[in-house]
Amino acid sequence: MNEKISESIVRVDAHTKIGGQTKYVGDMKFDGMLYAKTVRSLHPRAKILSIDIPDIPDGYFIVDKNDVPGKNRVKILIYDQPFFAEGAVNYIGEPILLVVGPDRDIISQIISQIDIEYEPLPAVLTIEDALLENSPRIYGQDNCFVSHEYIKGEPDDAFANADKIIDGEYRTGYQEQLYIEPQGVIGIYENHRMTIYGSMQCPYYAHRAIAEGLGWSEDKVRVIQTTTGGAFGGKEEYPSLLSGQVAFASLKTKKPVKLVFDRDEDIQTTTKRHPSVIHHRTALDSNGTIIAADIDIKFDAGAYAGLSDVVLQRGMFCASGVYNIPNLRVRGRAVATNTVPNGAFRGFGAPQAFFAMDMQIEKIARIIGINSLDFRLKHALKKGDRTCTDGLLRHDVKIPEMMSRIEELSDIRDKIKKFKSQTGRIRKGIGLSMFYHGCGFTGNGEEIIHGTATLRKYPDSKVEILTSNVEMGQGALTAMRKIVAKSLEIPIEDVIYENPDTSRVPDSGPTVASRTTVIVGGLLKSAADELKQRWNEPGEIEVSKTYHHPKYIEWNQETMHGDAYPTYSWGINVVEVEVDTLTYEITPKKVWAIFDVGVPIDERMMRGQIEGGIVQGLGYGSIEVMENIGGKIQQGTITDYTIPTAKDVPEIVSEMLDNPYEYGPFGAKCSGELTLIGAAPALAAAVENALEIEINKIPVRPEELLEKMEL
Amino acid sequence: MVNSYRPKYLNEALKIRGEKNVIPLAGGTDLMVRFRNISGAIPKFDKPVLFIGHLDELKNIEIENNFVKIGSSTTLTSLLDSENIPSILKSAISNMAAPTIRNIGTIGGNICNASPAGDTLPPLYILDAKIVLSSIDNQRIIPIDKFIIGPGRNDLKDDELLTKILIPNKKFNKEFYKKLGTRKAMALSKISFAGLAEIEDDKIEDIRIAFGAVAPKIVRSRTIEQEIIGHNINEINELSYSIVKEYSEFICPIDDQRSSSIYRKQISIKLLDYFLNNLDNI
Ligand SMILES: Cc1cc2nc3c(=O)[nH]c(=O)nc-3n(C[C@H](O)[C@H](O)[C@H](O)COP(=O)(O)OP(=O)(O)OC[C@H]3O[C@@H](n4cnc5c(N)ncnc54)[C@H](O)[C@@H]3O)c2cc1C
Numbered sequence: 001m002n003e004k005i006s007e008s009i010v011r012v013d014a015h016t017k018i019g020g021q022t023k024y025v026g027d028m029k030f031d032g033m034l035y036a037k038t039v040r041s042l043h044p045r046a047k048i049l050s051i052d053i054p055d056i057p058d059g060y061f062i063v064d065k066n067d068v069p070g071k072n073r074v075k076i077l078i079y080d081q082p083f084f085a086e087g088a089v090n091y092i093g094e095p096i097l098l099v100v101g102p103d104r105d106i107i108s109q110i111i112s113q114i115d116i117e118y119e120p121l122p123a124v125l126t127i128e129d130a131l132l133e134n135s136p137r138i139y140g141q142d143n144c145f146v147s148h149e150y151i152k153g154e155p156d157d158a159f160a161n162a163d164k165i166i167d168g169e170y171r172t173g174y175q176e177q178l179y180i181e182p183q184g185v186i187g188i189y190e191n192h193r194m195t196i197y198g199s200m201q202c203p204y205y206a207h208r209a210i211a212e213g214l215g216w217s218e219d220k221v222r223v224i225q226t227t228t229g230g231a232f233g234g235k236e237e238y239p240s241l242l243s244g245q246v247a248f249a250s251l252k253t254k255k256p257v258k259l260v261f262d263r264d265e266d267i268q269t270t271t272k273r274h275p276s277v278i279h280h281r282t283a284l285d286s287n288g289t290i291i292a293a294d295i296d297i298k299f300d301a302g303a304y305a306g307l308s309d310v311v312l313q314r315g316m317f318c319a320s321g322v323y324n325i326p327n328l329r330v331r332g333r334a335v336a337t338n339t340v341p342n343g344a345f346r347g348f349g350a351p352q353a354f355f356a357m358d359m360q361i362e363k364i365a366r367i368i369g370i371n372s373l374d375f376r377l378k379h380a381l382k383k384g385d386r387t388c389t390d391g392l393l394r395h396d397v398k399i400p401e402m403m404s405r406i407e408e409l410s411d412i413r414d415k416i417k418k419f420k421s422q423t424g425r426i427r428k429g430i431g432l433s434m435f436y437h438g439c440g441f442t443g444n445g446e447e448i449i450h451g452t453a454t455l456r457k458y459p460d461s462k463v464e465i466l467t468s469n470v471e472m473g474q475g476a477l478t479a480m481r482k483i484v485a486k487s488l489e490i491p492i493e494d495v496i497y498e499n500p501d502t503s504r505v506p507d508s509g510p511t512v513a514s515r516t517t518v519i520v521g522g523l524l525k526s527a528a529d530e531l532k533q534r535w536n537e538p539g540e541i542e543v544s545k546t547y548h549h550p551k552y553i554e555w556n557q558e559t560m561h562g563d564a565y566p567t568y569s570w571g572i573n574v575v576e577v578e579v580d581t582l583t584y585e586i587t588p589k590k591v592w593a594i595f596d597v598g599v600p601i602d603e604r605m606m607r608g609q610i611e612g613g614i615v616q617g618l619g620y621g622s623i624e625v626m627e628n629i630g631g632k633i634q635q636g637t638i639t640d641y642t643i644p645t646a647k648d649v650p651e652i653v654s655e656m657l658d659n660p661y662e663y664g665p666f667g668a669k670c671s672g673e674l675t676l677i678g679a680a681p682a683l684a685a686a687v688e689n690a691l692e693i694e695i696n697k698i699p700v701r702p703e704e705l706l707e708k709m710e711l
Numbered sequence: 712m713v714n715s716y717r718p719k720y721l722n723e724a725l726k727i728r729g730e731k732n733v734i735p736l737a738g739g740t741d742l743m744v745r746f747r748n749i750s751g752a753i754p755k756f757d758k759p760v761l762f763i764g765h766l767d768e769l770k771n772i773e774i775e776n777n778f779v780k781i782g783s784s785t786t787l788t789s790l791l792d793s794e795n796i797p798s799i800l801k802s803a804i805s806n807m808a809a810p811t812i813r814n815i816g817t818i819g820g821n822i823c824n825a826s827p828a829g830d831t832l833p834p835l836y837i838l839d840a841k842i843v844l845s846s847i848d849n850q851r852i853i854p855i856d857k858f859i860i861g862p863g864r865n866d867l868k869d870d871e872l873l874t875k876i877l878i879p880n881k882k883f884n885k886e887f888y889k890k891l892g893t894r895k896a897m898a899l900s901k902i903s904f905a906g907l908a909e910i911e912d913d914k915i916e917d918i919r920i921a922f923g924a925v926a927p928k929i930v931r932s933r934t935i936e937q938e939i940i941g942h943n944i945n946e947i948n949e950l951s952y953s954i955v956k957e958y959s960e961f962i963c964p965i966d967d968q969r970s971s972s973i974y975r976k977q978i979s980i981k982l983l984d985y986f987l988n989n990l991d992n993i
Pocket of ligand 1: 734735736737738739740741742743744763783784806807808809812815816817818819820821822823824828829830831867871872873874897898899900
């Protein structure tokens with residue numbers, strides 16, 4: 001490989017995936033394999049009084065809490081979620097037991113005869129309910145899984161001296177990952193060992209959760225990732241629950257047990273993006289400069305804590321957007337409700353925070369009567385500024401260049417003016433969003449994990465990549481191979497990279513947080529550099545590298561002060577829409593996007609991330625409606641939860657800016673999540689421009705536009 | 712064990728239909744969803760299936776005695792490809808599902824499914840479509856609005872199949888169709904509106920209006936249409952207030968996972984108003 005790293009190659013998995021040859025967990029069969037189907041709670045909060053099981057035929061089994069030999073809690077951040085309900089349920093869809101057997105029709109029949117008697121308890125169903133004085137306590141003293149606060153500067157003084165204070169409240173809805181391949185795992189018990197095959201992002205998360213559930217030492221467990229048909233965060237922590245369940249089922253039945261979700265079941269019962277309510281209070285001086293902000297973030301965590309603490313933290317560390325606000329108070333709460341637990345989803349708390357900040361910026365600019373583009377630029381962060389957590393921006397921040405380029409491409413400055421005061425049936429609008437994504441784990445996460453990656457050179461000069469990071473559609477198998485091949489100057493065909501198997505690979509950390517290329521790819525780069533020096537040593541050579549933050553990083557988790565991330569990737573998006581005032585349908589017409597991701601490891605794969613992220617963001621901002629009424633997901637089928645189709649996708653013009661990061665492989669920074677963040681706020685701003693109204697909620701639905709405009 | 716039947720000829724199909732308690736399956740795009748089973752297991756039909764989607768006798772489109780005759784198993788794609796299909800029906804079909812589903816889903820299936828959100832229905836209502844119901848020794852022809860008796864309910868007898876759809880060959884010089892789904896393809900209707908009119912020298916010679924997905928059945932009122940017919944289009948502006956009011960009584964949508972009753976009602980009225988007030992320029 002002698003070309004520039006960014007030069008695109010054909011993805012190594014393209015042909016087999018497009019050709020339909022790739023095997024997914026749903027395609028896998030083992031001798032004597034049984035199927036499992038989950039019986040779930042019908043109540044948002046209830047005691048289970050009794051479970052009446054019919055006589056079941058030979059070869060069929062019930063697997064429940066009594067079959068968990070170790071701890072009946074899924075290891076995530078805290079141990080609150082049971083593998084199987086223990087006498088009580090806390091959300092509709094909570095797993096109570098599995099019915100396991102060879103014939104799925106008979107399993108269905110058995111399930112239809114199981115009778116569960118509940119005693120419903122008062123449930124807490126919304127953020128607002130949860131925080132009422134007299135609402136039922138479902139978690140701790142205050143129904144919050146966690147509450148955090150951080151302060152930068154002297155916000156109280158600044159507010160006391162403010163010339164103007166502007167408030168705004170913003171809401172975001174659920175978003176469902178809707179990966180094409182539903183959740184699926186297979187558990188195989190053999191000779192006192194447990195092997196799990198599964199569609200997942202984090203084999204070692206599942207590995208540890210299974211070991212604790214079984215009460216076994218970790219070396220008796222093996223987790224093998226199966227080719228994963230999309231994940232978007234939905235297969236970060238969630239497969240740990242399922243892996244445990246099939247492990248217990250296989251232990252009980254002594255047969256391989258497969259659990260693959262139905263689509264509806266997947267939509268209704270797996271983790272989603274946290275709905276949020278974010279309150280902004282912004283203080284301005286007499287020059288119209290922001291001098292302080294007080295931001296209160298509430299995320300609906302659902303019934304169990306899951307990853308909400310860290311999702312919330314990332315949201316909090318994006319709270320003031322790309323703007324330099326000297327005095328800041330940010331409060332965050334992950335609120336417990338009797339609804340399906342929410343979890344990881346591309347962006348991980350950032351999309352909610354950036355939406356709120358961007359809308360608040362638009363609102364302030366409107367109120368003080370200044371062009372919002374200028375207002376944004378005036379406050380934009382630059383190298384040497386302090387981040388919201390008082391970290392130092394050590395690397396170039398190219399917002400001014402990105403801004404002038406996107407203005408040139410999209411003509412937004414003129415269009416904003418031109419689109420004011422339209423009168424016809426179809427109204428055009430244009431909006432902009434500016435955002436960043438912190439690369440890698442939040443705070444000291446990378447320092448806790450210390451991910452390790454290994455390269456092994458075989459005598460035939462082939463080199464194998466050994467990491468726990470997975471391909472889930474994003475291109476990891478190709479990107480990592482490129483990094484290694486390019487560093488070693490060997491053909492990419494000589495680099496082996498199999499789906500991770502925890503019996504063979506070190507723990508390089510999970511495939512999340514846009515960390516794979518920048519962090520683990522970085523480890524592989526330095527391993528390759530060392531291997532190159534030792535290339536001619538005889539026999540097999542193995543080189544391992546373990547991650548440590550660059551020395552400059554200072555982070556205090558207690559006070560949440562310092563560098564929340566080693567570096568940042570940046571983006572600006574512009575969305576142009578048409579709104580039909582006859583029906584209030586919104587049609588995105590064109591999107592312009594500029595990204596600084598350091599140096600892309602493969603330009604076409606990066607464009608894939610950009611276009612996919614933007615489309616997912618447009619969906620989040622407009623048509624992906626998911627409501628929870630009475631604890632029940634209303635859009636619980638693929639018919640009713642509508643993500644964009646090819647016909648909903650506008651033309652997307654994108655560019656990337658070179659801005660190499662010294663600690664990233666070939667200068668790469670993070671890129672996977674960044675691309676989702678800006679489309680929704682830019683779309684909302686475009687609708688504001690088209691109709692001259694204020695938008696403070698996504699998804700922006702025609703139903704609500706009608707109300708705002710006519711009722 | 713569930714049997715299935717795949718007859719070679721229509722006669723054979725009608726015979727099976729007369730003798731056995733079977734579910735007719737044309738394209739299966741409604742049925743396969745309705746009877747879906749748990750992941751990986753085959754659909755669970757509660758009765759034997761009678762396949763009719765392959766029967767050539769049910770797949771042709773002919774012009775006869777001022778009628779377009781459409782075989783019930785004609786796929787939505789074939790209708791789009793045919794020159795003889797009224798354009799308002801094509802507008803509706805081109806907004807249904809996506810090409811893959813349209814390649815296999817049929818017009819007979821859409822009608823028999825009798826969903827208030829069935830997209831071929833509003834055009835078929837205003838085209839005065841009739842349907843032919845055949846059994847082994849009988850045949851009846853009834854207007855489509857008599858066939859559909861409620862949401863998901865039709866007047867099909869146990870021994871009958873819908874075999875043909877008859878559309879009078881009448882031309883209109885004004886037409887307006889609008890479907891609102893939650894996205895631009897692969898979406899069920901929140902509302903659909905179909906309007907046809909024949910205007911000569913600014914006089915409304917004929918007008919027909921139907922609404923989908925805003926009531927248990929498709930809404931069409933011949934009474935109100937009669938009140939409009941004969942007027943000059945310049946008089947519509949004055950009339951439209953009372954017309955809208957009359958239609959409002961029939962438009963009684965629900966709140967559901969796809970939209971709100973308020974939105975459905977208001978937008979239906981706006982679409983009606985738009986159609987009436989733009990008869991000269993659509
Ligand atoms: C992804 C997807 C998207 C869809 N989008 C739309 C849409 O946008 N708009 C819309 O209106 N529909 C939509 N549908 C529904 C469906 O595709 C249509 O209703 C289609 O026209 C049904 O035709 P079919 O031949 O597949 O019906 P089938 O499933 O074969 O049958 C439907 C019903 O009609 C009965 N039946 C069929 N033919 C006859 C006959 N000749 N005589 C008697 N009974 C008969 C069957 O017994 C059954 O009850 C969608 C479906 C899917 C899966």
